[in-house]
Amino acid sequence: MSEAGEPTASELLAELDGIGRDARGGWSRPGFGPVATELRRWFATTAEAIGLNVAPDANGNLWAWWGEPADGAVVTGSHLDSVPGGGRFDGPLGVVSALVAVRRLRAGGFRAARPIAVLVFAEEEGSQLGVACLGSRLLTGALPADRARELAQEAGLDPDAAGRDDTALSRIGCFVELHIEQGRGLADRGAPIALASGILAHGRWRIAITGRGDHAGTTRMADRADPVVAAARVILQVEAAALAAPGARATVGRVEAVPGGTNVIASRVDLSLDVRAGDGAAVRALVARIEESGSLEAARNGCGFAIERSSWSDEVVFDVPLREELDRVLGGVPALPTGAGHDAGVLAAHRPTAMLFVRNPTGVSHAPDEHADDADVAAGVDALERILRRLAS
C-alpha cells in the first residue's frame, strides 16, 4: 500500500514514459547525453522530494542517501538507460521500487541502524559505448586503467577521476537490485517474485568470414567464394551447437556484409557471437565446437573463418548467506538463474549482493513487449521494503 497521496512505483514509472521514446517503438535511452541527463534530473528531483541527498560519483553513477554518505550501507537500485528500442521496465523498475520502498520506510518512522542509499548505475546496457555495466565496472576497477580512462573520456567524465573508487566501494555494505524478470520463469511458476541464484557465464566474439568480392552478374555460381552464403552455414552451426548443449544460449545478433551492395558479391561478412552457459567451461566448449564446425562450413564456400573474443564474464553465484536470509524474509520464493548481465553481477565479486526478480508475463526482454502488472510491481516494492528493513536493522 502506498502512503496517502504519494505516487506508487507504477505511477513513477509512468512519469518516465515521455523520456527517450523511440519513434520506431519502445524507448532508446543511451547512458550519456541529453536523454540520460533528463532521466538523471528526474531521479534527483524525485529522490530529493522524499528527503534523500543526491550526489553523482566520478564514474557517472548517481547516489541518493538517506542521511549522510557512510560506509557499510544497505544499497539498492538499478539503472535508467536502455537498449535501443527497449521496454519501460528494464532498469527503471528497480529504481522506482527502491525510491518507493525507502520513502515508505521513512514515512513509517523506521530507524535504520545502517545507512541506506539508492544507487543508479550509468550505462548498464552498454548501448552507447559498447561496454555493458560500465558504471559498476569503472567503480569496481574491473576495466584496465587505460581502457577506463578512454571510456570515461568518451562518456564526458573526468578521466583523471574515473576508475576504481574504493571510497564508493566501501560505502556498499551489501547491494540488492530489483529487476524485471527477463524470461518466463516466474510466469511458469505462478509466482510474482523470485531471488536470483546466479548469472550464466557469458562471452562475446567477433567472427570474420572472408571470401572474394566480385560482380553479381558476371561471376558464375561455381566460381564464387561468397562469404554471405558461408555466413548462413556458420549461423546454422551456431544454432546446432547451442541446441546440443543443455541450458546454453548462442546468438548471432549482428550480420554485416562488406561492402554491402545489391549487385556485389561481398568480400567479407562480420558476425557477432554471444554465448552464455552455466559455467565458463561450458561456454568455452561450445565456442570451440562453433569454431571447428564454422571453419569447415566456411571452407565449403572457399571462405576463411576467423574468430576473436571481445568480452568475457565468468558465471556469478550470488552470496548464498544473503540469499538465504532474504528468502526467509520473503517467506520462501523461487530461486532463478539468469542469462542476462547486471551491475549486481559485477558487484558480486566485491560485496554480498542479491537480486530480486518481478514476474514478466510475456517473458520478453530488451523489447517494448516486456511487462509487469501493477499488482506485481507493488509486490516487488513490498518485498524490497521488507528486505531493506531487515538488512538495515
Ligand SMILES: [Zn+2]
Ligand atoms: Zn537491466
